[in-house]
Amino acid sequence: MHAFHFDTLWHHSGAMEMVVTNLSDDTVVAPSLYYGSITRTLMPSKAEGGRFVRRQANYHEYAADETMALASGAQWHVTEHSLTRAAVHSNEGPKSGAILLSSGETGKTFVTDLQAAAPQRNEASEASDLRCGVLPQAQNISVENYHAQTPPHLLVRGDLNLQREASKVSALTRRLHPLVPVPFVLAAPQGTIEVSAKSSELPDDSYAIRFAGGAIEISHGAGQGLFYALVSLAQMMTYAQLDPKTYALPREGEISDAPRHGWRGAHLDVSRQFYKLGKVLRYVDIMAWHKMNRFHWHLTDDEGWRLEIKAYPKLTEQASATGMMESILPQLGADAAGQRGFYTQDDARHVIDQAGELGIEVMPEIDLPGHCACVVGAYPELLDTEEELESYHSVQGFGNNALNPAMDLSYTFSEKVLGEVCDLFPFDVVHVGGDEVADDAWMKSPKAEAMMKETKLKGTFELQAHFLRHLQQFLASRGKSIGGWEEMAHGGGVKTENCLLFAWTTVEKTAELAEAGYDVISTPGQAYYLDMAQSSDWCEPGASWAGVTPVTQTYSFEAQNDSPALAKHLKGVQGCVWSEHLTTMERVNHMVFPRLSAIAEAGWTDAEGKDFGRFETIARLMPRL
Ligand code: TNX
Numbered sequence: 001m002h003a004f005h006f007d008t009l010w011h012h013s014g015a016m017e018m019v020v021t022n023l024s025d026d027t028v029v030a031p032s033l034y035y036g037s038i039t040r041t042l043m044p045s046k047a048e049g050g051r052f053v054r055r056q057a058n059y060h061e062y063a064a065d066e067t068m069a070l071a072s073g074a075q076w077h078v079t080e081h082s083l084t085r086a087a088v089h090s091n092e093g094p095k096s097g098a099i100l101l102s103s104g105e106t107g108k109t110f111v112t113d114l115q116a117a118a119p120q121r122n123e124a125s126e127a128s129d130l131r132c133g134v135l136p137q138a139q140n141i142s143v144e145n146y147h148a149q150t151p152p153h154l155l156v157r158g159d160l161n162l163q164r165e166a167s168k169v170s171a172l173t174r175r176l177h178p179l180v181p182v183p184f185v186l187a188a189p190q191g192t193i194e195v196s197a198k199s200s201e202l203p204d205d206s207y208a209i210r211f212a213g214g215a216i217e218i219s220h221g222a223g224q225g226l227f228y229a230l231v232s233l234a235q236m237m238t239y240a241q242l243d244p245k246t247y248a249l250p251r252e253g254e255i256s257d258a259p260r261h262g263w264r265g266a267h268l269d270v271s272r273q274f275y276k277l278g279k280v281l282r283y284v285d286i287m288a289w290h291k292m293n294r295f296h297w298h299l300t301d302d303e304g305w306r307l308e309i310k311a312y313p314k315l316t317e318q319a320s321a322t323g324m325m326e327s328i329l330p331q332l333g334a335d336a337a338g339q340r341g342f343y344t345q346d347d348a349r350h351v352i353d354q355a356g357e358l359g360i361e362v363m364p365e366i367d368l369p370g371h372c373a374c375v376v377g378a379y380p381e382l383l384d385t386e387e388e389l390e391s392y393h394s395v396q397g398f399g400n401n402a403l404n405p406a407m408d409l410s411y412t413f414s415e416k417v418l419g420e421v422c423d424l425f426p427f428d429v430v431h432v433g434g435d436e437v438a439d440d441a442w443m444k445s446p447k448a449e450a451m452m453k454e455t456k457l458k459g460t461f462e463l464q465a466h467f468l469r470h471l472q473q474f475l476a477s478r479g480k481s482i483g484g485w486e487e488m489a490h491g492g493g494v495k496t497e498n499c500l501l502f503a504w505t506t507v508e509k510t511a512e513l514a515e516a517g518y519d520v521i522s523t524p525g526q527a528y529y530l531d532m533a534q535s536s537d538w539c540e541p542g543a544s545w546a547g548v549t550p551v552t553q554t555y556s557f558e559a560q561n562d563s564p565a566l567a568k569h570l571k572g573v574q575g576c577v578w579s580e581h582l583t584t585m586e587r588v589n590h591m592v593f594p595r596l597s598a599i600a601e602a603g604w605t606d607a608e609g610k611d612f613g614r615f616e617t618i619a620r621l622m623p624r625l
Helices: 160-176 225-242 277-289 345-357 373-378 408-424 446-455 459-477 486-492 509-515 551-556 564-569 585-592 595-604 612-619
Strands: 004-010 016-022 032-037 051-056 059-063 075-080 094-100 109-116 140-146 154-156 194-199 207-212 215-220 250-257 263-269 294-298 361-368 429-433 481-485 499-503 519-522 570-577
Touching: 004 032, 004 094, 016 032, 094 109, 109 160, 154 160, 160 194, 160 225, 160 277, 194 225, 207 225, 215 225, 225 250, 225 277, 263 277, 263 595, 277 294, 277 345, 294 345, 294 570, 345 361, 345 408, 361 408, 361 459, 408 429, 408 459, 429 459, 446 459, 459 481, 459 486, 481 486, 486 499, 486 509, 499 509, 509 519, 509 564, 551 595, 551 612, 564 570, 570 585, 570 595, 585 595, 595 612
Parallel strands: 004 109, 154 194, 194 215, 263 294, 263 570, 294 361, 361 429, 429 481, 481 499, 499 519, 519 570
Antiparallel strands: 004 016, 016 075, 032 059, 032 094, 051 059, 140 250, 207 215, 207 250
16 A cells, blocks of 8 residues: 555646645654656745755655644645746656655655646536446446546545545556556646545445536445445546547446445466466456456466475475476476476565455465375375376376375375465465366375275275365364365365355356355356367467357356355356466467456346446456456
């Protein structure tokens, strides 16, 4: 979060007004301010509200009076009348800057675009809900009388919480759409449309926006209601700038909105391809812009382990690398040098914090007991030494890649790893995979044979379920629920309490798991796997095991039907981004968008509100990775 927000106003008298809002909890005594601006102060300075300290080229510094105390939520205005030039574009004011505290520290500051003093006002146009550029579509839109030219900014006025949320959504908009003006400013010239907000009895995460009398009023429920209202307004402002023929800001009427599902997830496989921290953060931003709220971070798989675990340093020293000299040879997309990369626990905290600010919980996935080829490569003691090598193969072709439920070390390893994961990730579900163990795994392990004899457990899947039930108990002792793919129900399965399963192999699987009593997230390969090819053309990239998935199929899929079990147990929907084929960012963007936007809309908007034509028009404008 930014501790300060910095707006600037251009006055036609030739003065530039700098307005700093203190978004922190603390009163700040005698702050200074620096910024870089191409519209420069001409010596000698003629400033009001602050004392000119120094300038070097575009660097400027001003100090407040020594007795000045800037309370939390309060604003400090400095107006400079002596300038080298008249500003004629919004990028000619401060581009960057920060508050300098008397302690010598710098306060994190968000800087908006320079605003012109007299915002343009225009006359009206027609009524239609289609001109509100929001995605996912809001549940009820009843507005009219659009601005012929949407103003660049809205002035947000209210308490500290509202100022913080608005500044945060402006910063998010800037990251995703850097070429349009930020939607919300906290100081503006007279005549700028004002936005106010109040909390109300609306359900959690819901909101309403009223446009009337030249002002905008938000009312919102608890949770993310205010944030979602501001994101909707930010989208309307942004798309009115980007495509003014199609989108505009209304002057009259009301939007009321609430999410359809509690879980609106997006998954990212960072094992098959490693994506740098910045891309992961951007993925989280894009999710927030779509009002998605659960990031499923697939951190481990056969091809690479991506999370620092203090108890097992070789997981990141060795298991995070493929290459000619590594235990995992170069796989999909890497040259002979292989691929390496992982996130430190500090990196993970960075993602968790940014996601948290944007209303997103991060669910980590540590894929167990299968998909562990790189793990046993780094720690071969996890294998039963008497088990024949390559005695079974996973569907992806890895030999002996599953931790063996007959070995104590499998439990020690999993508990130590999951213990660190529980400490690191605050979200109450930890996903432990459970998928795609070969159906003959461990059947040639003498240790597994002995265990089966002793316990009467039969075959791979009963052994697997035994192991997973143990993990479920362990996680419960740490106050967490277990998450896993649908195979967690095999072989007798894990307990239905404190458990969330992800149905993926077929469209029917969601209801089957719900009928078996499991809470379930619907993510069928046939609709929501964004690695599936979008057409049957030879040159169209993607996987094919679940068929061809054009965006129309993703968009029209409905996870919910009349099943009473689904009414009780369907917790939401999720898009999965498996990365075997996503070898370049161009491919990622080609395959993930706009299908991820379609899933976001399925998670938020009731079936009656869906309309492919409307969706397609706005989906084109949504940000890419
Ligand atoms: C199945 S979905 C997998 C992944 C692959 C994906 C490719 C699941 C639980 N397992 O390991 O990446 O298919 O579409």
